[in-house]
Amino acid sequence: MVMAGCTVGGTAEGEATSRAPAASAASSAPPATTAAPSPGASAVSLVPELDESKQPKTAAEARALLDRIVIVEDAFGPDVVRRTPFESRPGRWPVLDEKCVWQTSDLPQDVLATNTRYFEVPAGNGHGRVRINATVTVHHNRAESGWETARAMEEVVRCPDQKLREGEDLKGLLGTANHQGEQMNNWSEDAFSEFGTYVGPQGGEPQRYFWYQAQFGPVTVAIAGKGAEGFKQETLTQLVVQGNSRMIAQAKQALGKAAG
């Protein structure tokens, strides 16, 4: 599953987030080592050991854990505000159907809790509205997180083009996946990202689309970002990395041995 949040079931709240990440232009985009906090720091791991005893066993425990990891707008800085609605409908899960169109369903068995929050940089200063979604998903254990990422990867292969909802499309998705220690990933157990282009209901130029996901134990966190005309890609990347870092740090703090 490409993670993020998807469309929410049919109501107007649907801030279509796909679970796909994003950036743009598939063919030329470099495999994303971009999310690494500090290139060259590969020798230093920022990933603590998982304390398995802290893994949630029930949906209630998972929701409590999730509350410690989700972020609000201050994680991004002053330019980012909440959208309305702010959160996804609880208990729903995005599914990419046979025709590469995102639908929702009930939570699968291996998902204890999930939440997507919707943010934006409002239009102004010569740029359009920039949408950012932040998703946290809690499983029972690391293996289930691994399968969530595996399904997301399958979806990128199966559907390079995906329909978020009527009038909103992702095109030419590519993805990269690096375990801890691979390339410059020293901040999470597994880092998966997707990038491609996004075309919104108003049409216009295709924009960049990113999906940056990181995993620590039974938790995956992800940020989706959709660019807008006039908005610098570096700025968007920075926001995406910032939100992702905050969430994964909170996950490590909640579940790591000693202090994360």
Added chain:
Amino acid sequence: MEQLHPSDPSRIGGHRLLGRLGAGGMGVVYLGRTDDGALAAVKVIRAEYAEEADFRARFRREAEIAAEVDTPWAVRITGADPDAREPWLATSFVAGPSLAEAVSAHGPLPLRAVRILGKALAKALQVMHAQGLVHRDVKPGNVLLGMDRPRLIDFGIARGGEHTALTSADAVLGTPGFIPPEQAEGRPAEPSGDVFSLGCLLAYAATGRLPFGAGTVEAVLYRTVHDEPDLGPELLADPELTGLLRTCLAKHPDVRPTAAGLDEALTEDTPGEGTDWLPDPVVATIAERAAALLALPGIEETVADPKAAPAPGSTGAAPSRRRFLGFAAGAVLAIGGGTATWLALREDDDPGGTPAAAPRAWVIGVQADLSGPQKAAGLAQERGVRLAVDAFNSRKDKPFTLTVATADDAGAADRAPAAATGLISNPDVLAVIGPTGNATVTPCLELYGEAALPLLTVSALASAFSVADRRSFFQLGPISFIQGSALNKALARQQGVSRLGVLCDRDGDGEGWQAILNASRTIAGFVPGATVYPRVVPRGTQDLSPVVTDMLAHGVDAFFYSGTPQGAARTATVLAAAGYRGHRAADYVSMGPDFLAAAGPAAEGWQFVAPYTGPEAPETAELARAHQAAYGTAPDVWTAEAYDAAGLVIDRLVTAARGGGRPARAELLTALAQGTFRGLTKEYAFGEDRTVKGNTYFLHRVEGGRIRYVGPAADPAAG
């Protein structure tokens, strides 16, 4: 050896000078021959040092004491004149390579040799310390490996005392990485400091690495003072030696054994006579150096030299004041000659400005995984480079002679910088072939980039380096994930493909996933209408059968697996059990003996599209014969590609040599990026990013329980 400069004297104190062995801040070391034919190393101290208040008195005292040092494990003082305007000191001359040269060219010594060496050097220090002398600069560059035995050179004489330390840090400080913590903190040198340095030296001999790491002087000194030594895995096999070295490397001098104690603790019955205890390549180098002495001017010429000029000091100091100490040239006798530097002359002293110890060596470096997960590939590449160098050196018209220096990074990211630094800091290294694995690339790119030292990898073909520091970095094979489309092209030819099943096993790395993605995105371009059925399994998935069975249920008629050799074998086993008859292919990282062994008969028919040819490739037949002759086996994969890489470097070096001489590293870097080179396996030309142009791949297939080379798989981009 470098020729004498016009300003050099032709004789000093009864020695006819034959050439320069080295030069540094404190003076020059010459190779000389006495009138009775013995070779000697004659060190002349620059007059300004002799002006230091108590320099001459100290020099005289130390030289007198050193002349009394009588041990076969150290070179002998054969003469000295502390009163000359430029004081000089002569010792017997050893022809062999220094320990530093031997380890950097041929790798670490076997542990038994380390013990034998340790015993010999402990004996030398024991005698020195008994005379009240402290060496102060025990390091691999100060140990010469001679035909008869190893010897410690440089007795700490004339190195300057605490006073000089303030003005000439490099001459006095000793060598970072080998000096003891107390000396690093500025306290005076004691015998226990020599034992510490010897511990560092032996650890280096055993591992090829410094126990306190590489890097800036400050960082190394800091670690020397504060950190525990890192002795590395090579020493694990000998806990007793490891324990002994740790005691030598104790921070507190009182904890360390004495030189005599160390000698006693190293229980080896062979004391290190001759060269039997050394690895063959080192012995060959020693013999080569000894043989080179035959070319030096002999006694008659020396005696007959009509232009015998006075020694530099003689204009100001009457010959009668010249003092000869313990002159015993005939007895000491030197086999040996060497390029090792001498006394306080540092090997790394300003290679750009001051003359080097010998005619500059032309060296190709190899940074390879020789002891880690890809050691087979690393060794194959080292051999490819050596064979290319041997072939070149055997040419009659060669404009220079090449040597090879290797550095083992064990495929580990944290060891790559030290391996790189070792090669970079050898000023004679002109280009480096390597590294072997992807993990070791990023940590050393900046180091090579800064040094403008060309780094040419044949097997680290990840796409991720596209955003890295590529100032010095060349990739000689196509980016690995392009194998996906190359495979598709081959499948299209083989026909019968309508649904490609791709399985990404995340026990493999991110590049394997990229290959899966590449295959998935390009299959329809080669086989119109073909579809893809993808599956991905997380790391650690042992049982692949549910996923493989699911793929078969979805009607796949071609199968592409990416992950590990073991995972590929499990996949093969499931497919064979299911009676699957369609195309079967795996990422080339799975190709090799591990896959064959684990899959057994299920391996039959699997194919691999790889950036390397096979040992049976007709275009590399001659190389295969040379390999068989040199190593007794057929070459492994990657040998031919490394041979080509070295061939490319040699080609550019020869061009430079014809055009005026030895190129600077940066000039070679520029030359490598330009033009083309026809190797055995393919033609090499580079794009802007210094990745080889063209996506040349080769097809391999398992037949009869063996991996057979099928032939070139056409360039997918062209198809």
